[in-house]
Amino acid sequence: MLTKETVAKCLETVIVPAAARTIVGLNLIRDIEIDNGKVTVKLAKTALNEGTQKWIEEKIIEAVQRTEKDVKITVAYIEAIPADLNEIGNVIAIMSGKGGVGKSLVAGLVAISLNRLGKTAGILDADITGPSIPKMFGINGSPGGSESGILPVSSKSGIEMMSINLLLPSEEEAVIWRGPLIGRAITQFWEEVLWGKLDYLIVDLPPGTADAPLTVMQTLPVSGVIVVYTPQDLTTMIVKKAVRMAQQMNKPILGVVENMSYLYVEEIEKKIELFGKSQGEEMAKAANAPLLGQLPIDPNLAKLCDAGAIEGYDSEFIDNVGKAIITAIEK
Numbered sequence: 001m002l003t004k005e006t007v008a009k010c011l012e013t014v015i016v017p018a019a020a021r022t023i024v025g026l027n028l029i030r031d032i033e034i035d036n037g038k039v040t041v042k043l044a045k046t047a048l049n050e051g052t053q054k055w056i057e058e059k060i061i062e063a064v065q066r067t068e069k070d071v072k073i074t075v076a077y078i079e080a081i082p083a084d085l086n087e088i089g090n091v092i093a094i095m096s097g098k099g100g101v102g103k104s105l106v107a108g109l110v111a112i113s114l115n116r117l118g119k120t121a122g123i124l125d126a127d128i129t130g131p132s133i134p135k136m137f138g139i140n141g142s143p144g145g146s147e148s149g150i151l152p153v154s155s156k157s158g159i160e161m162m163s164i165n166l167l168l169p170s171e172e173e174a175v176i177w178r179g180p181l182i183g184r185a186i187t188q189f190w191e192e193v194l195w196g197k198l199d200y201l202i203v204d205l206p207p208g209t210a211d212a213p214l215t216v217m218q219t220l221p222v223s224g225v226i227v228v229y230t231p232q233d234l235t236t237m238i239v240k241k242a243v244r245m246a247q248q249m250n251k252p253i254l255g256v257v258e259n260m261s262y263l264y265v266e267e268i269e270k271k272i273e274l275f276g277k278s279q280g281e282e283m284a285k286a287a288n289a290p291l292l293g294q295l296p297i298d299p300n301l302a303k304l305c306d307a308g309a310i311e312g313y314d315s316e317f318i319d320n321v322g323k324a325i326i327t328a329i330e331k
Protein backbone atom coordinates (compact mmCIF):
# COMPACT_ATOMS: atom_id res chain seq x y z
CA MET A 1 0.00 0.00 0.00
CA LEU A 2 1.40 3.40 -1.00
CA THR A 3 1.36 6.09 1.65
CA LYS A 4 2.00 9.83 1.30
CA GLU A 5 5.34 9.28 3.00
CA THR A 6 6.50 6.69 0.48
CA VAL A 7 5.40 8.90 -2.42
CA ALA A 8 7.22 11.86 -0.84
CA LYS A 9 10.33 9.70 -0.54
CA CYS A 10 10.12 8.76 -4.25
CA LEU A 11 9.81 12.43 -5.21
CA GLU A 12 13.12 13.22 -3.51
CA THR A 13 14.85 11.61 -6.48
CA VAL A 14 13.26 13.88 -9.11
CA ILE A 15 15.64 16.58 -10.29
CA VAL A 16 14.88 19.87 -12.03
CA PRO A 17 17.49 19.72 -14.79
CA ALA A 18 18.22 23.45 -15.22
CA ALA A 19 18.80 23.88 -11.49
CA ALA A 20 20.52 20.59 -10.62
CA ARG A 21 18.21 20.41 -7.60
CA THR A 22 15.31 18.18 -6.63
CA ILE A 23 11.67 19.23 -6.68
CA VAL A 24 11.79 18.79 -2.90
CA GLY A 25 14.79 21.13 -2.50
CA LEU A 26 13.06 23.75 -4.65
CA ASN A 27 9.94 23.30 -2.52
CA LEU A 28 7.73 22.73 -5.58
CA ILE A 29 5.56 19.98 -4.07
CA ARG A 30 2.35 21.53 -2.78
CA ASP A 31 0.33 18.43 -1.95
CA ILE A 32 0.16 14.65 -2.31
CA GLU A 33 -3.23 12.95 -2.37
CA ILE A 34 -3.97 9.24 -2.44
CA ASP A 35 -7.53 8.30 -3.21
CA ASN A 36 -8.63 4.73 -3.94
CA GLY A 37 -5.05 3.82 -4.79
CA LYS A 38 -4.74 6.74 -7.25
CA VAL A 39 -1.97 9.24 -6.57
CA THR A 40 -2.23 12.95 -7.33
CA VAL A 41 0.84 15.12 -6.93
CA LYS A 42 0.18 18.86 -6.87
CA LEU A 43 3.25 20.66 -8.09
CA ALA A 44 4.00 24.38 -8.45
CA LYS A 45 5.10 25.13 -12.00
CA THR A 46 7.07 28.16 -10.88
CA ALA A 47 10.19 28.81 -13.01
CA LEU A 48 9.53 25.68 -15.08
CA ASN A 49 9.02 26.00 -18.82
CA GLU A 50 6.63 23.67 -20.62
CA GLY A 51 9.30 21.22 -21.70
CA THR A 52 10.62 20.94 -18.17
CA GLN A 53 7.10 20.47 -16.80
CA LYS A 54 6.54 17.50 -19.14
CA TRP A 55 9.93 16.01 -18.31
CA ILE A 56 9.35 16.29 -14.55
CA GLU A 57 5.89 14.75 -14.91
CA GLU A 58 7.43 11.69 -16.59
CA LYS A 59 10.16 11.45 -13.95
CA ILE A 60 7.59 11.62 -11.15
CA ILE A 61 5.57 8.80 -12.69
CA GLU A 62 8.72 6.71 -13.18
CA ALA A 63 9.92 7.36 -9.63
CA VAL A 64 6.64 6.34 -7.99
CA GLN A 65 6.12 3.34 -10.27
CA ARG A 66 9.55 2.07 -9.31
CA THR A 67 8.05 1.51 -5.86
CA GLU A 68 4.58 0.44 -6.96
CA LYS A 69 4.41 -0.75 -10.54
CA ASP A 70 0.79 -0.38 -11.56
CA VAL A 71 -0.25 2.69 -9.62
CA LYS A 72 -1.99 5.51 -11.49
CA ILE A 73 -0.36 8.92 -10.99
CA THR A 74 -1.58 12.35 -11.98
CA VAL A 75 0.64 15.40 -11.81
CA ALA A 76 -1.43 18.57 -11.41
CA TYR A 77 0.50 21.78 -11.98
CA ILE A 78 -0.55 24.89 -10.08
CA GLU A 79 0.56 28.52 -10.26
CA ALA A 80 2.70 30.03 -7.50
CA ILE A 81 5.18 32.84 -7.15
CA PRO A 82 8.71 32.22 -5.81
CA ALA A 83 7.89 34.13 -2.62
CA ASP A 84 5.25 31.47 -1.81
CA LEU A 85 7.82 28.72 -2.15
CA ASN A 86 11.05 30.21 -0.78
CA GLU A 87 11.83 28.99 2.72
CA ILE A 88 15.11 30.53 3.82
CA GLY A 89 16.33 29.91 7.34
CA ASN A 90 18.80 32.77 7.70
CA VAL A 91 19.74 35.67 5.46
CA ILE A 92 23.25 36.81 6.34
CA ALA A 93 24.64 40.05 4.89
CA ILE A 94 28.39 40.47 4.43
CA MET A 95 29.34 44.11 4.91
CA SER A 96 32.52 46.16 4.88
CA GLY A 97 33.42 49.76 5.54
CA LYS A 98 35.04 50.03 2.11
CA GLY A 99 35.75 48.08 -1.08
CA GLY A 100 38.61 45.71 -1.80
CA VAL A 101 38.88 44.20 1.68
CA GLY A 102 37.83 40.72 0.55
CA LYS A 103 34.11 40.94 1.21
CA SER A 104 33.15 38.80 -1.78
CA LEU A 105 35.86 36.31 -0.98
CA VAL A 106 34.59 35.99 2.60
CA ALA A 107 30.99 35.66 1.31
CA GLY A 108 32.15 32.77 -0.90
CA LEU A 109 34.16 31.06 1.84
CA VAL A 110 31.32 31.39 4.37
CA ALA A 111 28.91 29.68 1.94
CA ILE A 112 31.44 26.92 1.26
CA SER A 113 32.05 26.37 4.96
CA LEU A 114 28.31 26.11 5.74
CA ASN A 115 27.81 23.81 2.74
CA ARG A 116 30.56 21.50 3.99
CA LEU A 117 28.77 21.32 7.33
CA GLY A 118 25.78 19.88 5.49
CA LYS A 119 23.74 23.10 5.40
CA THR A 120 22.08 24.16 2.15
CA ALA A 121 23.51 27.52 1.17
CA GLY A 122 23.07 30.16 -1.51
CA ILE A 123 24.75 33.44 -2.40
CA LEU A 124 22.88 36.52 -3.58
CA ASP A 125 25.38 38.83 -5.23
CA ALA A 126 23.95 42.24 -4.38
CA ASP A 127 27.04 44.08 -5.61
CA ILE A 128 25.34 44.96 -8.90
CA THR A 129 28.05 47.26 -10.26
CA GLY A 130 30.97 45.04 -9.19
CA PRO A 131 29.70 41.46 -9.25
CA SER A 132 32.49 38.97 -8.56
CA ILE A 133 30.87 35.86 -7.07
CA PRO A 134 30.30 33.80 -10.28
CA LYS A 135 33.90 34.29 -11.41
CA MET A 136 35.33 32.93 -8.13
CA PHE A 137 33.18 29.84 -8.51
CA GLY A 138 33.93 29.45 -12.23
CA ILE A 139 30.29 29.86 -13.23
CA ASN A 140 29.26 31.47 -16.48
CA GLY A 141 26.08 29.67 -17.48
CA SER A 142 22.87 31.60 -17.68
CA PRO A 143 20.05 30.79 -15.28
CA GLY A 144 17.05 28.77 -16.37
CA GLY A 145 13.48 29.70 -15.64
CA SER A 146 10.19 30.82 -17.09
CA GLU A 147 7.82 33.81 -16.95
CA SER A 148 6.97 32.87 -13.39
CA GLY A 149 10.47 32.77 -11.92
CA ILE A 150 14.24 32.46 -12.35
CA LEU A 151 16.25 29.47 -11.18
CA PRO A 152 19.54 30.12 -9.40
CA VAL A 153 22.67 28.54 -10.85
CA SER A 154 24.27 25.71 -8.86
CA SER A 155 28.01 25.65 -8.19
CA LYS A 156 30.08 22.46 -8.40
CA SER A 157 29.50 21.70 -4.73
CA GLY A 158 25.81 22.67 -4.88
CA ILE A 159 25.80 26.27 -3.65
CA GLU A 160 22.95 28.21 -5.26
CA MET A 161 23.80 31.59 -6.73
CA MET A 162 22.32 34.58 -8.44
CA SER A 163 24.29 37.52 -9.77
CA ILE A 164 23.79 40.20 -12.39
CA ASN A 165 26.88 38.69 -14.02
CA LEU A 166 24.89 35.58 -14.92
CA LEU A 167 22.25 37.66 -16.70
CA LEU A 168 24.50 39.93 -18.75
CA PRO A 169 25.37 38.93 -22.32
CA SER A 170 29.13 38.96 -21.60
CA GLU A 171 31.04 38.72 -18.37
CA GLU A 172 33.09 41.83 -19.18
CA GLU A 173 30.00 43.98 -19.65
CA ALA A 174 30.14 46.91 -17.25
CA VAL A 175 27.03 47.70 -15.29
CA ILE A 176 26.41 51.43 -15.26
CA TRP A 177 23.08 51.64 -13.52
CA ARG A 178 21.55 54.25 -11.31
CA GLY A 179 20.33 53.70 -7.79
CA PRO A 180 16.65 52.87 -8.40
CA LEU A 181 17.49 50.33 -11.12
CA ILE A 182 20.03 48.67 -8.84
CA GLY A 183 17.46 48.55 -6.07
CA ARG A 184 15.00 46.91 -8.44
CA ALA A 185 17.54 44.30 -9.57
CA ILE A 186 18.18 43.32 -5.96
CA THR A 187 14.47 43.17 -5.18
CA GLN A 188 14.06 40.86 -8.16
CA PHE A 189 16.89 38.61 -6.95
CA TRP A 190 14.88 38.24 -3.78
CA GLU A 191 11.31 38.07 -5.08
CA GLU A 192 11.60 36.44 -8.48
CA VAL A 193 14.31 33.85 -7.92
CA LEU A 194 13.16 30.41 -6.86
CA TRP A 195 15.67 29.71 -4.08
CA GLY A 196 13.49 26.97 -2.61
CA LYS A 197 14.51 25.59 0.77
CA LEU A 198 17.84 27.00 1.98
CA ASP A 199 19.35 26.97 5.44
CA TYR A 200 21.46 30.05 4.66
CA LEU A 201 21.42 32.76 2.03
CA ILE A 202 24.61 34.81 2.05
CA VAL A 203 24.24 38.33 0.64
CA ASP A 204 27.36 39.99 -0.76
CA LEU A 205 26.50 43.64 -0.16
CA PRO A 206 27.87 46.54 -2.19
CA PRO A 207 30.92 48.07 -0.44
CA GLY A 208 30.74 50.83 2.12
CA THR A 209 28.00 52.27 4.24
CA ALA A 210 26.30 54.50 1.65
CA ASP A 211 22.90 54.19 -0.02
CA ALA A 212 23.34 50.94 -1.90
CA PRO A 213 24.03 48.62 1.06
CA LEU A 214 21.33 50.45 3.00
CA THR A 215 18.76 49.69 0.30
CA VAL A 216 19.68 46.02 0.38
CA MET A 217 19.34 45.89 4.14
CA GLN A 218 15.89 47.48 3.83
CA THR A 219 14.76 45.26 0.99
CA LEU A 220 15.87 41.86 2.25
CA PRO A 221 14.90 40.20 5.53
CA VAL A 222 18.48 40.16 6.80
CA SER A 223 18.75 38.18 10.01
CA GLY A 224 22.34 39.09 10.81
CA VAL A 225 25.38 40.98 9.54
CA ILE A 226 29.04 39.98 9.29
CA VAL A 227 31.54 42.84 9.03
CA VAL A 228 34.78 42.22 7.11
CA TYR A 229 37.86 44.41 7.67
CA THR A 230 41.62 44.27 7.22
CA PRO A 231 44.31 45.32 9.74
CA GLN A 232 45.09 48.10 7.26
CA ASP A 233 42.01 49.91 8.52
CA LEU A 234 44.05 51.79 11.07
CA THR A 235 41.22 52.84 13.31
CA THR A 236 38.14 51.03 14.41
CA MET A 237 36.16 53.90 12.93
CA ILE A 238 35.26 52.06 9.74
CA VAL A 239 33.94 49.09 11.61
CA LYS A 240 32.11 51.36 14.01
CA LYS A 241 30.38 53.04 11.07
CA ALA A 242 29.20 49.69 9.75
CA VAL A 243 28.09 48.67 13.22
CA ARG A 244 26.13 51.90 13.65
CA MET A 245 24.42 51.35 10.33
CA ALA A 246 23.42 47.81 11.23
CA GLN A 247 22.08 49.01 14.58
CA GLN A 248 20.09 51.79 12.94
CA MET A 249 18.47 49.18 10.76
CA ASN A 250 17.83 46.96 13.75
CA LYS A 251 20.03 44.15 12.44
CA PRO A 252 22.18 42.13 14.83
CA ILE A 253 25.92 41.85 14.13
CA LEU A 254 26.82 38.16 14.12
CA GLY A 255 30.52 38.88 14.24
CA VAL A 256 33.57 40.30 12.49
CA VAL A 257 36.04 38.64 10.12
CA GLU A 258 39.61 39.85 9.76
CA ASN A 259 41.00 39.41 6.25
CA MET A 260 44.66 39.63 5.23
CA SER A 261 45.44 39.04 8.86
CA TYR A 262 48.94 37.72 8.25
CA LEU A 263 51.18 36.02 5.73
CA TYR A 264 52.48 32.59 6.62
CA VAL A 265 55.99 31.92 5.33
CA GLU A 266 56.54 28.20 5.23
CA GLU A 267 60.34 28.33 4.91
CA ILE A 268 60.74 30.06 8.26
CA GLU A 269 57.51 28.71 9.77
CA LYS A 270 56.43 32.20 10.74
CA LYS A 271 53.32 34.35 10.54
CA ILE A 272 54.15 37.88 9.41
CA GLU A 273 51.65 40.61 10.16
CA LEU A 274 52.17 42.45 6.90
CA PHE A 275 49.50 45.09 7.35
CA GLY A 276 50.09 45.68 11.04
CA LYS A 277 49.02 44.03 14.21
CA SER A 278 45.80 42.06 14.28
CA GLN A 279 42.90 44.12 15.55
CA GLY A 280 40.63 41.18 16.23
CA GLU A 281 40.03 41.97 19.86
CA GLU A 282 39.39 45.68 19.34
CA MET A 283 37.10 45.12 16.39
CA ALA A 284 35.09 42.47 18.19
CA LYS A 285 34.71 44.86 21.08
CA ALA A 286 33.65 47.71 18.79
CA ALA A 287 31.05 45.44 17.19
CA ASN A 288 30.03 43.86 20.49
CA ALA A 289 30.17 40.55 18.65
CA PRO A 290 32.68 37.70 18.31
CA LEU A 291 35.68 37.50 15.98
CA LEU A 292 34.46 34.74 13.65
CA GLY A 293 37.78 34.11 11.95
CA GLN A 294 41.07 35.44 10.64
CA LEU A 295 41.98 34.84 7.03
CA PRO A 296 45.67 35.01 6.06
CA ILE A 297 46.94 36.49 2.82
CA ASP A 298 47.23 33.36 0.76
CA PRO A 299 48.66 33.47 -2.78
CA ASN A 300 47.19 30.03 -3.39
CA LEU A 301 43.73 31.34 -2.51
CA ALA A 302 44.11 34.27 -4.91
CA LYS A 303 45.13 31.80 -7.63
CA LEU A 304 42.12 29.57 -6.96
CA CYS A 305 39.79 32.61 -7.12
CA ASP A 306 41.23 33.70 -10.46
CA ALA A 307 40.81 30.18 -11.80
CA GLY A 308 37.20 29.97 -10.63
CA ALA A 309 38.11 27.15 -8.28
CA ILE A 310 37.49 28.66 -4.84
CA GLU A 311 35.65 25.48 -3.85
CA GLY A 312 38.99 23.65 -3.95
CA TYR A 313 40.31 25.73 -1.04
CA ASP A 314 41.08 24.12 2.30
CA SER A 315 42.13 25.98 5.41
CA GLU A 316 41.54 26.43 9.10
CA PHE A 317 39.34 29.44 8.27
CA ILE A 318 36.98 27.36 6.13
CA ASP A 319 36.90 24.60 8.74
CA ASN A 320 35.86 26.97 11.50
CA VAL A 321 33.93 29.97 10.18
CA GLY A 322 30.68 28.07 9.51
CA LYS A 323 30.63 26.62 13.01
CA ALA A 324 31.36 30.06 14.51
CA ILE A 325 28.43 31.56 12.55
CA ILE A 326 26.03 28.82 13.60
CA THR A 327 27.04 29.35 17.23
CA ALA A 328 26.57 33.13 16.89
CA ILE A 329 23.09 32.70 15.36
CA GLU A 330 21.92 30.24 17.99
CA LYS A 331 23.03 32.51 20.79
Ligand SMILES: Nc1ncnc2c1ncn2[C@@H]1O[C@H](COP(=O)(O)OP(=O)(O)O)[C@@H](O)[C@H]1O
Pocket: 096, 098, 099, 100, 101, 102, 103, 104, 105, 106, 132, 207, 259, 260, 295, 296, 297, 298, 299, 301, 302, 305, 306
Ligand atom coordinates in the same frame (compact mmCIF):
# COMPACT_ATOMS: atom_id res chain seq x y z
N1 LIG B 1 43.23 36.71 2.09
C1 LIG B 1 43.48 36.84 0.80
N2 LIG B 1 44.48 36.17 0.21
C2 LIG B 1 44.74 36.32 -1.10
N3 LIG B 1 44.02 37.11 -1.92
C3 LIG B 1 43.00 37.82 -1.40
C4 LIG B 1 42.67 37.71 -0.02
N4 LIG B 1 41.60 38.51 0.21
C5 LIG B 1 41.27 39.06 -0.97
N5 LIG B 1 42.09 38.66 -1.95
C6 LIG B 1 42.04 39.06 -3.36
O1 LIG B 1 41.78 40.45 -3.40
C7 LIG B 1 40.83 40.78 -4.40
C8 LIG B 1 39.66 41.55 -3.81
O2 LIG B 1 38.85 40.72 -3.01
P1 LIG B 1 37.27 40.80 -3.03
O3 LIG B 1 36.73 39.71 -2.20
O4 LIG B 1 36.77 40.85 -4.42
O5 LIG B 1 37.06 42.20 -2.32
P2 LIG B 1 35.73 43.08 -2.10
O6 LIG B 1 34.56 42.23 -2.39
O7 LIG B 1 35.77 43.53 -0.67
O8 LIG B 1 35.86 44.25 -3.03
C9 LIG B 1 40.41 39.47 -5.03
O9 LIG B 1 41.07 39.33 -6.26
C10 LIG B 1 40.86 38.39 -4.06
O10 LIG B 1 41.25 37.22 -4.72
Ligand SMILES: [Mg+2]
Pocket: 103, 104, 105, 127, 130, 132
Ligand atom coordinates in the same frame (compact mmCIF):
# COMPACT_ATOMS: atom_id res chain seq x y z
MG1 LIG C 1 33.14 42.39 -3.94
